[in-house]
Amino acid sequence: MTVYQATASAPVNIACIKYWGKRDTKLILPTNSSLSVTLDQDHLRSTTTSRADPSFQKDRLWLNGVEEEIKDGGRLATCIKEMKALRKQLEEKDSSLPKISGFPVHISSRNNFPTAAGLASSASGFAALVASLSALYQLSTDASQLSLIARQGSGSACRSLFGGFVAWQMGERADGADSYAVEIAPREHWPDIHALICVVNDEKKGTSSTSGMQRTVETSPLLQHRIKHVVPERMAAISKAILARDFDTFARITMQDSNQFHAVALDTDPPIFYMNDVSRAIIALIVEYNRVAVANGGKLKAAYTYDAGPNAVIYAPKENIKEIVELIVKYFPQADKFKDPFELFGAAGVQGKVVEGFNEGVAKPYGVGAVKGLIHTRVGDGPRTLGAEEALLGSDGLPLKA
Amino acid sequence: MTVYQATASAPVNIACIKYWGKRDTKLILPTNSSLSVTLDQDHLRSTTTSRADPSFQKDRLWLNGVEEEIKDGGRLATCIKEMKALRKQLEEKDSSLPKISGFPVHISSRNNFPTAAGLASSASGFAALVASLSALYQLSTDASQLSLIARQGSGSACRSLFGGFVAWQMGERADGADSYAVEIAPREHWPDIHALICVVNDEKKGTSSTSGMQRTVETSPLLQHRIKHVVPERMAAISKAILARDFDTFARITMQDSNQFHAVALDTDPPIFYMNDVSRAIIALIVEYNRVAVANGGKLKAAYTYDAGPNAVIYAPKENIKEIVELIVKYFPQADKFKDPFELFGAAGVQGKVVEGFNEGVAKPYGVGAVKGLIHTRVGDGPRTLGAEEALLGSDGLPLKA
Numbered sequence: 144m145t146v147y148q149a150t151a152s153a154p155v156n157i158a159c160i161k162y163w164g165k166r167d168t169k170l171i172l173p174t175n176s177s178l179s180v181t182l183d184q185d186h187l188r189s190t191t192t193s194r195a196d197p198s199f200q201k202d203r204l205w206l207n208g209v210e211e212e213i214k215d216g217g218r219l220a221t222c223i224k225e226m227k228a229l230r231k232q233l234e235e236k237d238s239s240l241p242k243i244s245g246f247p248v249h250i251s252s253r254n255n256f257p258t259a260a261g262l263a264s265s266a267s268g269f270a271a272l273v274a275s276l277s278a279l280y281q282l283s284t285d286a287s288q289l290s291l292i293a294r295q296g297s298g299s300a301c302r303s304l305f306g307g308f309v310a311w312q313m314g315e316r317a318d319g320a321d322s323y324a325v326e327i328a329p330r331e332h333w334p335d336i337h338a339l340i341c342v343v344n345d346e347k348k349g350t351s352s353t354s355g356m357q358r359t360v361e362t363s364p365l366l367q368h369r370i371k372h373v374v375p376e377r378m379a380a381i382s383k384a385i386l387a388r389d390f391d392t393f394a395r396i397t398m399q400d401s402n403q404f405h406a407v408a409l410d411t412d413p414p415i416f417y418m419n420d421v422s423r424a425i426i427a428l429i430v431e432y433n434r435v436a437v438a439n440g441g442k443l444k445a446a447y448t449y450d451a452g453p454n455a456v457i458y459a460p461k462e463n464i465k466e467i468v469e470l471i472v473k474y475f476p477q478a479d480k481f482k483d484p485f486e487l488f489g490a491a492g493v494q495g496k497v498v499e500g501f502n503e504g505v506a507k508p509y510g511v512g513a514v515k516g517l518i519h520t521r522v523g524d525g526p527r528t529l530g531a532e533e534a535l536l537g538s539d540g541l542p543l544k545a
Numbered sequence: 546m547t548v549y550q551a552t553a554s555a556p557v558n559i560a561c562i563k564y565w566g567k568r569d570t571k572l573i574l575p576t577n578s579s580l581s582v583t584l585d586q587d588h589l590r591s592t593t594t595s596r597a598d599p600s601f602q603k604d605r606l607w608l609n610g611v612e613e614e615i616k617d618g619g620r621l622a623t624c625i626k627e628m629k630a631l632r633k634q635l636e637e638k639d640s641s642l643p644k645i646s647g648f649p650v651h652i653s654s655r656n657n658f659p660t661a662a663g664l665a666s667s668a669s670g671f672a673a674l675v676a677s678l679s680a681l682y683q684l685s686t687d688a689s690q691l692s693l694i695a696r697q698g699s700g701s702a703c704r705s706l707f708g709g710f711v712a713w714q715m716g717e718r719a720d721g722a723d724s725y726a727v728e729i730a731p732r733e734h735w736p737d738i739h740a741l742i743c744v745v746n747d748e749k750k751g752t753s754s755t756s757g758m759q760r761t762v763e764t765s766p767l768l769q770h771r772i773k774h775v776v777p778e779r780m781a782a783i784s785k786a787i788l789a790r791d792f793d794t795f796a797r798i799t800m801q802d803s804n805q806f807h808a809v810a811l812d813t814d815p816p817i818f819y820m821n822d823v824s825r826a827i828i829a830l831i832v833e834y835n836r837v838a839v840a841n842g843g844k845l846k847a848a849y850t851y852d853a854g855p856n857a858v859i860y861a862p863k864e865n866i867k868e869i870v871e872l873i874v875k876y877f878p879q880a881d882k883f884k885d886p887f888e889l890f891g892a893a894g895v896q897g898k899v900v901e902g903f904n905e906g907v908a909k910p911y912g913v914g915a916v917k918g919l920i921h922t923r924v925g926d927g928p929r930t931l932g933a934e935e936a937l938l939g940s941d942g943l944p945l946k947a
Contacts, residue, residue, distance in 0.1 A: 365808060368770035395814075402816045406767060406808040412797070413832040414804045420822045430815040 147243050148194040149278035150534045153270035153526040155187045155262060156180065156302045156309065157338065157456045159397040159448060160377055161404035163352075164360045164370065170319040171298045174360060175374040178310045178327065178381055179302045180458065182338055183523030186484060189267035191252040191275040192535040199247035205542040206252050206268070222272060222296045223248065229292075230280035243280070250275070251535035251542040256518075262340070263352075263450060269296030270303030274526035286525065290324035306330045306524035308385045310378065330522045333388050337461045337485075340518040341471060343421045343453040352451040355408065355415045362412040369407055374400075390460055394433075394446035397458060401448040408451075417451050421475075421513050424506040425455045428470055431505045435498055461485070464519060469496045474506055475514035484519055549645050550596040551680035552936045555672035555928040557589045557664060558582065558704045558711065559740065559858045561799040561850060562779055563806035565754075566762045566772065572721040573700045576762060577776040580712045580729065580783055581704045582860065584740060585925030588886060591669035593654040593677040594937040601649035607944040608654050608670070624674060624698045625650065631694075632682035646682070653937035653944040658920075664742070665754075665852060671698030672705030676928035688927065692726035708732045708926035710787045712780065732924045735790050739863045739887075742920040743873060745823045745855040754853040757810065757817045764814040771809055776802075792862055796835075796848035799860060803850040810853075819853050823877075823915050826908040827857045830872055833907040837900055863887070866921060871898045876908055877916035886921055 156179040164174035202223055204211050213219045230244035252271060254264045273293040277284060290301035294311075302309040307329040314322030350358075359366050377396050384392035408415040418426075429447045436444045445459040445467055459467055465487045472481070473495030481493045497503060537543045558581040566576035604625055606613050615621045632646035654673060656666045675695045679686060692703035696713075704711040709731040716724030752760075761768050779798050786794035810817040820828075831849045838846045847861040847869055861869055867889045874883070875897030883895045899905060939945045 364775045365767045365770060365805065365812075368767060368774075372770075373766045399812075399814055402814070403767065403812050406812040409811060410767075410801075410805050410808040412801050412804070414828060416825050416828075419825075423818050423821075426816060426818075 145241070146194065147196065147241070147246070147279060148192060148531075148534065148536065149275050150190065150192040150529040150531070151271055151274035151278050151526050152184050152188045152190040152529055153267045153274050153303050154184045154306070154523050155182045155267045156299065157182060157448060157450065158299065158302075159381060159393070159458075160374060160400050161450075162298055162311065163356050163404050163407060164366060165298070165356060167317070167319065168357065171294050172319045172322050173298060173311065173313045174366070175370045176311060176313040176378050177299070177302070178308070178378060179299070180308055180336060180338070181303065181306045181330070181523050181525065183520045184527060185523070186518065186520040187256050187262065187267070189252060189254050189264060189271040190529065190533065190535060191250060191268075191271035193248050193250045193272075193275040193279045194536050194540055195243040195246035195248050195279060196540060197246050199249055199540060202247050202250075204250040204252070207254065208542050208545060218269075218296045222269060222292055223250075223276070225292045225295065226273065226276040226280060229282050229284060233280070233282065248276070248279075249536055249540045253535055253545065262454070263299070265297035266299040266303045269293045269300035270526055272296065273300075273304070274528070278528045287323045287325055291319065291322070294319070294322060294324075304525060307332060307522060310382065327382050328385050330524055333385065334522060335388075335460050337459055337464050337519065337521040339457040339459070339464060339467055339471070340520070341425055341455040341457065341475070341514050342516040342518070343419065343425075343455065344513055344515050345419070345453050349417050349452060350415045355411070355451065358415065359407055359411040363407050363410040365410045366407045369403060373403065391442035394443040394458065397446040397448050405449060417453060418449055419453045421509065422449055422453045422455060424474065424509070425471070425514075427505045428474060429457060431502055432467070432470060432498065435500045438500065461521070466498055468493055468517060468519070470498070470501075471514065471517060473497055474508050476509075476511045477514070477517065478511050479516065481517055482519070487519075547643070548596065549598065549643070549648070549681060550594060550933075550936065550938065551677050552592065552594040552931040552933070553673055553676035553680050553928050554586050554590045554592040554931055555669045555676050555705050556586045556708065556925050557584045557669045558701065559584060559850060559852065560701065560704070561783060561795070561860075562776060562802050563852075564700055564713065565758050565806050565809060566768060567700070567758060569719070569721065570759065573696050574721050574724050575700060575713065575715045576768070577772045578713060578715040578780050579701070579704070580710070580780060581701070582710055582738060582740070583705065583708045583732070583925050583927065585922045586929060587925070588920065588922040589658050589664065589669070591654060591656050591666060591673040592931065592935065592937060593652060593670075593673035595650050595652045595674075595677040595681045596938050596942055597645040597648035597650050597681060598942060599648050601651055601942060604649050604652075606652040606654065609656065610944050610947060620671075620698045624671060624694055625652075625678070627694045627697070628675065628678040628682060631684050631686060635682070635684065650678070650681075651938060651942045652677070655937055655947065664856070665701070667699035668701040668705045671695045671702035672928055674698065675702075675706070676930070680930045689725045689727055693721065693724070696721070696724060696726075706927060709734060709924060712784065729784050730787050732926055735787065736924060737862050739861055739866050739921065739923040741859040741861070741866060741869055741873070742922070743827055743857040743859065743877070743916050744918040744920070745821065745827075745857065746915055746917050747821070747855050751819050751854060752817045757813070757853065760817065761809055761813040765809050765812040767812045768809045771805060775805065793844040796845040796860065799848040799850050807851060819855060820851055821855045823911065824851060824855045824857060826876065826911070827873070827916075829907045830876060831859060833904055834869070834872060834900065837902045840902065863923070868900055870895055870919060870921070872900070872903075873916065873919060875899055876910050878911075878913045879916070879919065880913050881918065883919055884921070889921075
């Protein structure tokens with residue numbers, strides 16, 4: 144008997160122009176366009192196996208081995224239903240195709256990064272879900288069309304359907320048909336963009352982004368100005384900077400937009416805070432690091448950005464990452480040895496230090512654990528279809544043990 | 546021989562609608578109007594003695610006993626010069642008046658609150674300077690006219706020329722003649738407004754407000770929207786709320802405007818942060834305290850506001866202050882006994898506690914010292930002319946020892 148099963152992985156993406164605010168909460172249509180860098184799946188990914196089988200009783204899904212309820216009308220149900228509908232269209236056009244669109248599916252998904260890392264897994268997770276179902280159903284649908292479906296799972300998931308540098312065009316239509324992701328440039332265009340993720344210890348769970356962004360839409364006077372006047376300009380300018388591989392402009396806009404996102408969160412009633420004192424200290428370090436570079440006649444060497452949490456993501460050309468790791472470690476000593484995927488450091492490991500001319504007074508050194516970990520990665524590719532040996536479902540249709 | 550000398554005190558004011566940004570840095574003309582509550586001089590004040598004497602060599606000024614340089618063309622020199630000019634006009638109109646406008650002055654000024662308290666002393670300081678010179682020169686000039694001069698010393702000083710609830714009208718003229726303070730309502734209109742100042746420990750000196758606000762003017766896209774569209778509406782609404790003694794509206798606008806001021810600071814490039822994790826925890830406590838009140842069918846019971854530093858000022862009707870002190874002390878234990886000027890607590894002192902229904906998880910308790918002190922005060926009156934027994938200059942024209 145044929146087994147209808149496929150496995151795919153999808154990447155994390157971290158926005159440079161931030162998505163914050165929905166104009167339609169059910170369809171997940173944003174109040175502004177956004178733009179992100181897709182990170183390398185070699186380091187951070189969600190992997191998902193989907194199987195369609197007539198013997199299954201119903202659609203079921205496991206996340207990291209734990210079954211999640213697929214609520215009627217919920218985001219998971221919507222994505223699965225839309226993918227089945229695309230398969231059904233194919234089957235209707237080509238009667239030789241097996242009629243698997245009507246079969247219940249079992250889906251097993253895993254993230255290779257711990258939830259405790261504080262990295263949003265919904266973007267890579269929904270992108271991997273859509274990618275694995277697309278492979279299962281052998282759809283020829285293009286990534287932008289698939290991104291329409293991933294978007295309804297989690298807005299920013301639509302951007303994880305592409306590698307490289309990706310824009311989510313907000314669109315105008317009420318049905319959301321023009322609110323999808325497009326590739327601004329593939330990773331090969333600018334592979335030199337690396338990222339250092341600083342996982343910041345968080346004592347307090349912040350406001351969820353879903354509820355937070357709607358409160359901002361309802362109460363922040365500044366958000367309206369951002370949406371109408373600031374973001375459109377920045378989208379055009381940063382896209383141009385990416386095409387020109389102009390890191391200075393890319394970095395400036397990325398930092399400005401991270402700050403503005405947190406500014407409108409703060410302008411919300413009651414206010415929303417995601418950054419803490421450690422986040423702010425990392426900003427001070429990067430501002431000073433850039434100041435020294437500019438004072439020496441150079442350009443910006445790094446850009447920080449913060450999502451809806453205290454973690455910093457620092458984008459920089461590869462050649463600067465070593466200095467940046469040394470800088471962060473100087474102020475935030477690490478409990479664990481730096482995992483050095485690009486072999487920047489020898490056997491001695493990282494020694495904390497600052498570049499010449501750096502004003503060490505811009506931040507105070509913290510103790511071990513304030514920054515819990517550092518992850519070095521880079522711009523990456525879009526979803527990958529994987530071989531059967533990577534499957535996460537056993538022959539019984541249930542999740543394999545990790 | 547006649548001694549020409551006068552002493553005056555002036556109050557601190559804390560804005561509800563924040564001043565942030567100058568359209569003219571020399572004349573200190575703001576980009577938006579602002580509004581503040583004058584605090585009671587019985588608790589916090591600057592006191593200044595001015596003496597005019599032909600035997601003095603030059604104008605001299607001592608602040609807390611330490612001589613400050615009066616730089617040519619600087620803010621101190623400007624205020625002294627303008628006050629002398631007003632005296633000169635009087636002398637020209639009435640030849641019977643002693644010609645003291647040409648005499649050098651000695652000025653001694655003291656704040657009764659430690660600089661370490663982190664309270665801006667420039668507002669009360671320049672207001673006391675202008676008030677003491679006005680008394681010395683026996684000017685009949687009204688407070689709004691004097692506020693034009695205090696404004697050139699330190700913008701927010703103009704608001705300390707009045708008691709109660711005070712607006713600084715930004716004005717339109719290039720020469721600043723219409724940029725002065727006016728009284729919205731005297732303290733007697735709404736004496737029930739009390740304030741609790743939480744002095745927050747600050748490990749790092751923030752950006753000075755003078756340089757910070759100009760960076761915001763130059764780089765924040767959101768500031769322009771705030772200036773043009775948000776502040777004018779809020780000025781009208783909060784003035785109306787004050788006249789109606791509507792604490793709910795007063796509190797809502799005060800908190801929103803504090804948040805928006807810090808939002809535009811964050812939208813600055815590089816970003817400016819004044820609040821730290823302790824400031825944010827106090828916000829979380831007040832938000833939860835208000836949430837419980839509203840959930841019980843009531844209205845807002847307290848309003849936080851933050852100037853260019855981490856200290857919280859909490860405005861509330863007097864009847865709520867006891868609960869607020871207990872709440873703050875519960876999360877921020879105090880090294881020193883609460884100085885209880887309104888005798889809210891008995892001999893046992895403050896016991897930290899929360900109101901019924903309060904979700905204690907909104908903030909984590911801190912150790913002793915995170916909030917260094919609590920000052921309970923209330924809305925107060927404008928500058929006072931004091932008797933000779935309060936003078937800060939000795940018969941030799943030099944500052945008396947403290």
